[in-house]
Amino acid sequence: MKRSRVLLAVATAALLTGVLAACSDGDDTAGGDDGPVTIRLLEYQQARADAVEPHLAAFEQAMAEQGRDIEVELIVDPLTDEQFRTKITQQFHSGTAPDVIDMGSTHVTGFAGAGYLLELDEYLDEWDTWGEYFDPVKDAARQVDGHFYAVPHEANVQSLFYRKDVLEQLGVDTSQPQTWDDLIARLEQVTAQTGEPSIVIPAGTAWGGGTWTEGFLPIAAGTGSTFYDEETGRWTLESEGLTASFDLYARLVEAGLMPVQDLLNPNPWEPTKYVRFPEGTMPVAAQGTWGWRYDWGPEGTAPIEDVQQKVGTWDYPALVPGTEPYSISGGGFVYAINAETEHAEAAMELAKWLSEGTAAAEQLAAIGAAAPHPGIADIEPYASDPSLLDAEEKVRTGIRAPFGDGADQVSQAVQSATEAILLGDADGEQAASAFAEEAAELLGDALVEQ
Amino acid sequence: MTSVPAPVEPATRPGRPAPGRPGPRRRGLHGRGLIPLLLGPSVLLIVVFVVAPAVYGLYLSLTNTQLTGFAARDPQFVGLENFRTLLGSDDFLASLGRTGQFVLFSAIIGQTVLGMLAALLLRRTWLRGKGVFGAAILLPMVVPEVVAALTWASVLSSSEDGTFNRLIGLFGGAAAAPLQEWPMLSIVIVNIWRGIAFAMIMFQAALEDVPDELIEASRVDGASATQVFRYVTLPLIRGPIFLYLLLTTITTVGVFGLVYFLTQGGPGSATELTSIFIFQRAFQYSQIGLGSAASVILLALLMVLGLTYVRLTKVEV
The missing domain is CATH 3.40.190.10 (Periplasmic binding protein-like II)
Structure with missing residues (x-):
């Protein structure tokens, strides 16, 4: 009898271990703060993934020059807006969302309210470019609690x-x-x-x-x-x-x-x-x-x-x-950072890098969006697109959607x-x-x- | 009303111990704890993946939990408020009505009748090409749900290139938009198409158990084919039929992907079944508490329905 109970316990434990292992993320690339840091970036539109991918190696190189070992894992999961919202909500709820998520700004309010997104006020205050952002873009990014939870990288x-x-x-x-x-x-x-x-x-x-x-x-x-x-x-x-x-x-x-x-x-x-x-x-x-x-x-x-x-x-x-x-x-895309990320600073560095300079100019031209701040107007290929420059002008003067x-x-x-x-x-x-x-x-x- | 004789069961079967007299082997297995060992994993899986989520769902249904928005940070216990809201909601009650229609016409009438016809046809000795016929019926069950839905979306597309419109075009008909003009009929037909194979398999197996001697004896007594089916075959397979009805009711109430990928519950709310209502409330509107309450109500209705089937037919499940 005792032997059978031992057998039963062993079998149960083995099964439970298997179940738990299957349920776990199985990806410990996030790791601790020692050693290389891996940031997972989610893109749910193929065109955006194609536009951002060429800049990730340059970002890693730039970080390496600063003595920071940061790798970016690009997750491409092509979905419609509705599918994305449903899926990422479940990932946030279950704690399996990536570190940085490129999403439409209209999603931010709901996710920020629920506590899924990292509050970025301190990071943004220390970022010079943030001071140059157009006021309508900043106003649109400020949530009802007065805080910022995403970095706008385009305006629409x-x-x-x-x-x-x-x-x-x-x-x-x-x-x-x-x-x-x-x-x-x-x-x-x-x-x-x-x-x-x-x-x-x-x-x-x-x-x-x-x-x-x-x-x-x-x-x-x-x-x-x-x-x-x-x-x-x-x-x-x-x-x-x-x-x-x-x-x-x-x-x-x-x-x-x-x-x-x-x-x-x-x-x-x-x-x-x-x-x-x-x-x-x-x-x-x-x-x-x-x-x-x-x-x-x-x-x-x-x-x-x-x-x-x-x-x-x-x-x-x-x-x-x-x-x-x-x-x-209103309605442009933003980089939001998972509130549960273990590498908030590295994630913020990535969001900033992709929102200015050549990386931003090339993404804006590829997607067709206006710049959220004036620092990109002279950078090619964005600088040669009159329709986008015209849109940028309207960003400053247009009314803002509530x-x-x-x-x-x-x-x-x-x-x-x-x-x-x-x-x-x-x-x-x-x-x-x-x-x-x-x-x-x-x-x-x-x-x-x- | 004609009384229906109960199917005859042999008192004992060869090689099987009589009831109430467990054989030495059974006792031996029990004694060694092998039965708990064999059942343990299944019980554990059921507890982890069925019972626990159901209990958690019941708990959520008593709260105003949301998935997004500031209200998501501090869910409150609201007692039966969600249930009161739902039972007073025209949208929810209408979705239950649509689900009832969908189950009645696609599963209980469509799949059962056509599945039975297919099973009876396959028993005919004169039928040629049974393999092809059986395979054609089985194919829809093999196709993944999403593929089936998208295939039918293409067939029923409102564009002139849709298969349905091409077909009616051959007869000079104008292009139609079945998913907009007859949405409920469309999803009923698609679900019949998809579910007929399971019905056929269940009924084929049941018909195999009907003794040929009884059929032949009835024919010798002058019964027509219809009378043989009505008074001999049908009573003998009553149990499997009601078991099938129980299973198909449960699975049809839970149909989601097939309808969602075809119509997303529309146009308007014409095909918004309760499963889609729950998905929308819980995941699109982020009201997981309300969605859970709707699920609990649906579960309760299904249990009542299931118990009614079991009571009516004394089916062992």
């Missing part, structure tokens, strides 16, 4: 991209539209001639977070209504501006100007931004600065030949009386409300009301202006 301007060549051919005015009424009249001209939808603005649930950051937010932010109060940390869920924004979506859908069927399909950006806009059958698209390279550049996903000549950008037209056309900044704790939940409610418009289940007012109700439920009383 959201605009309406249009096909100059196509509109001119159709005899449609290409000057800056002053109001949405003006723009809608032009879009109707296009649709009347082509029989096809003429504009894509991200909407619905299939586009995920893009519906919020690239679609709804730039429109709502220009209405002048308070959406998020940074002082109280609360969202205002009912306002004239919000209703007008939902009403705009409804008008575009009812007039047949938006590609409803495409927006309801999974991966709606493929038939719209990767097919219809490049082929010219849908000549207007709401888009960030990265459209110049990442989407439609020579090495982009859906290249447009002579993109600089064929494509132009408009500021967002005024939606409500008393406002003017505007450009809107962001705060609970943005993820507000984003979900916007997705649902715009989906209802696409399906014909709601008009603008009904969608605004449904949005307010769902957002209030998701946010809870503490985050909603009563």
Whole structure:
């Protein structure tokens, strides 16, 4: 009997050891502070991984010259934004996230709030370049608790991209539209001639977070209504501006100007931004600065030949009386550092290195983003790209999209409300009301202006 | 109503000790502790990977735990608040309704009926090419879930290049968008396609146990093929049928990837099954407490359903 119990105990222990070994990360490259330090850098977009990879050896060399033995392990895990957010959340929660994560700035609030990201105030204060960052970029990076949790390495301007060549051919005015009424009249001209939808603005649930950051937010932010109060940390869920924004979506859908069927399909950006806009059958698209390279550049996903000549950008037209056309900044990528990293200083060195000088200039030109500080404007190849330099100018002068704790939940409610418009289940007012109700439920009383 | 005779079980089977009289070998194994040794690893795995997560999920369902945002730093015990919220939520109740429809039409009706037909066909002596037919039915089960979903997404694509649209184009039909126009019907058909093989295997095995003598005797007595199936075959395989219904109900309620990769729960919430509702709440909206509560409610419903099946048929599970 005793022997059998010993056998049982040994078998159980062996199994438990196996289970625990299987569950463990199996990667002790992080190591202690003695000896070489390995920093794991995560890129979830292939183009960004390709852009950053050539600079890692130079970083290691520069660190070696300072007497620091730092190696960078690049983890390339191509995912959509939604997939990335879901996956990295689990990694943060389980303590297996990499040291440095290159992510959209819209993700930072949620992760910083949960305590997954390292507070960087002290590191940034000691970094000279940080003092030169454009104020709108710094303001956007500051979280609701007043601290910084990420290093912005690019800035983005959201605009309406249009096909100059196509509109001119159709005899449609290409000057800056002053109001949405003006723009809608032009879009109707296009649709009347082509029989096809003429504009894509991200909407619905299939586009995920893009519906919020690239679609709804730039429109709502220009209405002048308070959406998020940074002082109280609360969202205002009912306002004239919000209703007008939902009403705009409804008008575009009812007039047949938006590609409803495409927006309801999974991966709606493929038939719209990767097919219809490049082929010219849908000549207007709401888009960030990265459209110049990442989407439609020579090495982009859906290249447009002579993109600089064929494509132009408009500021967002005024939606409500008393406002003017505007450009809107925000949504660029940042380097965030895992709060549980064992090598915070080395990770910060990497984030700084990649955010300035040639490393930054080459990444910005490859991705198609504006510089977040003025120190890159003279560095090639960025210095030779007029569209990016123009975007950099707009970063300084554009309005800033509001962001705060609970943005993820507000984003979900916007997705649902715009989906209802696409399906014909709601008009603008009904969608605004449904949005307010769902957002209030998701946010809870503490985050909603009563 | 016709009473259904219970299947006849032999009192004892050759080579098997009678009930209540454990043989010397069984006692020997027990005495040496070999049974606990053999069962131990399984029990441990079940405890670690099933029981413990379920208990943790139950705990989470009683809190307002979030995965992101400042609220994630200080989760609070909220008692039954999550359950109250869910049971008063039209979205959640609607997702339960859609899940019921999905299970009823795809698993209980579609897979069971077609699986049975396939199993009966394969028993026909006159059928040629049984191997090919069986393989064709089995193939969907072999294909990984994601591959199956993406394949069907391509077939049902709204573009004119989609296989479905090419097919209806051959007959002069206009291009359609099945995943937008008939989303629930589309996912029901895809799930039937995928699950029919398991039903066929289960029913084939059950039909093998039906004595040929009984079938022949019924035919000699003048019973038609339908009557033989209704009054002889069906009662004899009632147990396996209900066991299959139990298993397919549980697995179909848990279907996630197939539907998520096809429609992501849309358009709108037309295919938002409870599994997708839970995923969205827990991982996309980061409300892991609420998502856990939804999982607990689903688990409770499944247990009630499972026990009902077992009670109805006295199936041994």
